Amino acid sequence: MFSKACEYGIRASIYIAKQSLLDRKVSLKEIAEAIESPTAYTSKILQQLCKSFIINSDKGPTGGFSMDTLEMGKVNLSTIVFAIDGDSIYNGCGLGLKKCNEQKPCPVHDQFKLVRGELKSMLERTSIKSLAVDLEKGLTFLKR
Template structure:
């Protein structure tokens, strides 16, 4: 997520950002991050170009995508439907000990991720209201 936000933040002017810079700025191993970003690029969440002026960027269409799309692309939709204890048989009819309370939290998280776009987050980041680095 931080890498996507960093890319959005750095490419609002139409520029591209390289993997070395992204990895350094989000404190992630370059090789690991490259695989993730390639996957997100294949799924259309971010864009990339090769060559001397290449790198990663985010287009206007991708800025309109909800944050949930990033989660789903990388981890599937378990965060939106899964059990708080990781049980496969947890349901309304067969609830785990955390079911009722976890369902509330999961639904709130789902709403936030589904209704907040990459672009909305980026506006707050560009305005200086948010930060991607720990201080």
């Protein structure tokens, strides 16, 4: 459903948010290890998240990646998905057809439209802060 970059972006954002709640900045290497992603690939994803003002990057000896703890409650999953994958997840055909629409629907058009609507709603109402808090409490996990 999400691109691999988007999956890593969500996982990285949750990890960074968790560490920011503990008042820690984290390095690229630490993030890549925590989310089990190649370092170079993680770097590109983090650049996109920085350009979209989702995460912060500070250079120097006390630098690293972080999120503003006051703002992270306003950052929802849909913000991250849009920053990395755009809005294609809300518009694409369930079967990958190029010209699927209300006038010429694919065989799963109506069912997929409902699922897509539920997904959009979930992404819009789920904040990164709530996911980071659950991670911190040990209720959820980023790797097995």
